[in-house]
Amino acid sequence: MSIREVAVADEAGLLGRIYRSIFRVRPVPQTELERSQAVASNFFFHIHSAKVYEETLKFKKTLGLGLFSLFTFVVLVITGILLMFYYVPAPEQAYQRMLDLRGVVSFGTFLRNMHRWGAHAMVGLVILHMMRVYLTGAHKAPRELNWVIGVVLLLLTLFLSFTGYLLPWDQLAYWAIMVGTSIASYAPVVGDQIRFFLLGDDDVGREALLRFYVLHVVVLPAVLSALIGLHFWRIRKDGGLARPSTDE
Amino acid sequence: MNARPQNAEAPAHERFPLKPGKTYGLMCVVPTRTENTGSAAEKQVQSWPAALSRELLLFLVTVVALGLVSYFFNAPLEEPASALHPPNPAKAPWYFLGLQEMVSYSAFWGGIGIPGILVGLAMAAPYLERKRGGEGVWFHHSRSGANWTFLTLMTTLGILTLIGTLFRGENWALIVPW
Amino acid sequence: MSDHDSKAAPKGRREFLTLLSGSALTVAGLATAGASLVYLRPRVTYGPPSRLSVGKPELYGSGSQVALPEAKMVIRRQGNKVAAISTVCTHLGCTVNPSETGFDCPCHGSTYDERGEVTGGPAPKALAWYRCTLAPNGEIVVDKHQVVAADTFLEIQS
Structure with missing residues (x-):
């Protein structure tokens, strides 16, 4: 009898076997062993070790900012995918689709609101998270690489928000991207090339909208998700969240 | 969190390992706490439910907060969008308004030079600060120099962003927003 | 890699092969990245053309200055000379408006004189003057990718 069969010994019959094929422990694990297995045998929970340091769970230690950032990102992915069903990245249609979202799509206004406010919130939360990490000295060895990954995640978040900013194709969007990409063109020598590359044209227009859309819905979220995974994995590999050394 | 100590009298399904000599995925569960060599014992708790329940709570808070804001x-x-009618003033998204504010003083340094240096400094920070100690403690006294430098930079950026967001009106002139 | 391999292959050859394959992979990776960048840099664009005809010189009276908002430039004619000046603000890309003193940017308040030189505001450099040529059909062609020095006019016979 293997360990997991023991752990779910209460289960029986077909339903029990189906349940057992998916989960290795009872819905509410009772023993310390089961609790450990609940974490270790679950794909999503496995990012945790079976045990964590009680010190690092205190809210005042982290203010939960990293998790708030993650969960805001999750909300953004879900609302973003839903919005994609009604959005067309073309200058003639994009703005009309915004009006439709507000006028005729069920929950359209709410989803757009949530995506937009969520995007602003995520930028703010990631910045606050970065400040928390620095001010608690959590960026120092052995967590240097994770800090650097974090800086890259911040830049990606900014760029993700920036590319999404153009998509409504209203005056706010158009001129914000005009201003933002003009700042990029101040780079010496290659500045204008960078801007041309970003916009796919000399000016903000059809190509820019399509480019920003592809970056916003595929490229940047994919890269961001992969790096978030790496970021979390490194937390574990670097010995959990930073906490005062007990050597002293 | 009220972890039951495991002992020899525990029922069979709570005993671990069940069969000595057999390899399992989960190697070992140490009751109550882990002893680290060279350092004092640190209190550990089961991730389930201690960490996971907190995470669920934070997730719900996130969804409810965003939901409420989005509702109201x-x-x-x-x-x-119209290329023929530039608004006055035209502003970048708020997180770039600090840059836009700096750009109005110096094009290259505001838009490229200073942001580039800041990102470079941020990436290099953990490699520059080599002295150990103060991890996991807010504003640890041994790190006050680094903390103050960091806070000064962030506050400066914050103030520039605030100026660009609220205090710049037509023709990028300074205005009072109320 | 078993012990057998390391005995059979002399150290020098192993290192050489490692170096060779490593370099080949690096080159292949760089080439792929480079090719992707080349692919993403468009060779044709679908926006307004950068080289465009603005009509015959007769459209523009002597001493006049006509704004072409769609093309983001003004056409200035002085006697038998024609020039095209960009109306894209060098600060952050807004479209400047001709004014009595030259050009004013509505976004962030940069001002330029009649030659496009900066006279105030955050703009870092002067407005661009574009190269004008006369097409065989007698129309003026402006190339926005060719910036010329200020006061460079196209002489026309009339």
Whole structure:
């Protein structure tokens, strides 16, 4: 009898076997062993070790900012995918689709609101998270690489928000991207090339909208998700969240 | 969190390992706490439910907070984009308004030079600060120099962003927003 | 890699092969990245053309200055000379408006004189003057990718 069969010994019959094929422990694990297995045998929970340091769970230690950032990102992915069903990245249609979202799509206004406010919130939360990490000295060895990954995640978040900013194709969007990409063109020598590359044209227009859309819905979220995974994995590999050394 | 100590009298399904000599995925569960060599014992708790329940709570807080904001406040939507009618003033998204504010003083340094240096400094920070100690403690006294430098930079950026967001009106002139 | 391999292959050859394959992979990776960048840099664009005809010189009276908002430039004619000046603000890309003193940017308040030189505001450099040529059909062609020195006019016979 293997360990997991023991752990779910209460289960029986077909339903029990189906349940057992998916989960290795009872819905509410009772023993310390089961609790450990609940974490270790679950794909999503496995990012945790079976045990964590009680010190690092205190809210005042982290203010939960990293998790708030993650969960805001999750909300953004879900609302973003839903919005994609009604959005067309073309200058003639994009703005009309915004009006439709507000006028005729069920929950359209709410989803757009949530995506937009969520995007602003995520930028703010990631910045606050970065400040928390620095001010608690959590960026120092052995967590240097994770800090650097974090800086890259911040830049990606900014760029993700920036590319999404153009998509409504209203005056706010158009001129914000005009201003933002003009700042990029101040780079010496290659500045204008960078801007041309970003916009796919000399000016903000059809190509820019399509480019920003592809970056916003595929490229940047994919890269961001992969790096978030790496970021979390490194937390574990670097010995959990930073906490005062007990050597002293 | 009220972890039951495991002992020899525990029922069979709570005993671990069940069969000595057999390899399992989970190697070992140490009751109550882990002893680290060279350092005092640190209290550990089971991730389930201690960490996971907190995470669920934070997730719910996130969804509810975003939901409430989205219910009561509508996202802005202006006139359709028109290349012929630049607004006065034209502003980048708020997180770039610090840059835009700096750009109005110096094009290269504001837009490229200083942001580049800041990102470079941020990436290099953990490699520059080599002295150990103060991890996991807010504003640890041994790190006050680094903390103050960091806070000064962030506050400066914050103030520039605030100026660009609220205190710049037509023709990028300084205005009072109220 | 078993012990057998390391005995059979002399150290020098192993290192050489490692170096060779490593370099080949690096080159292949760089080439792929480079090719992707080349692919993403468009060779044709679908926006307004950068080289465009603005009509015959007769459209523009002597001493006049006509704004072409779609093309983001003004056409200035002085006697038998024609020039095209960009109306894209060098600060952050807004479209400047001709004014009595030259050009004013509505976004952030940069001002330019009649030659496009900066006279105030955050703009870092002067407005661009574009190269004008006369097409065989007698129309003026402006190339926005060719910036010329200020006061460079196209002489026309009339």
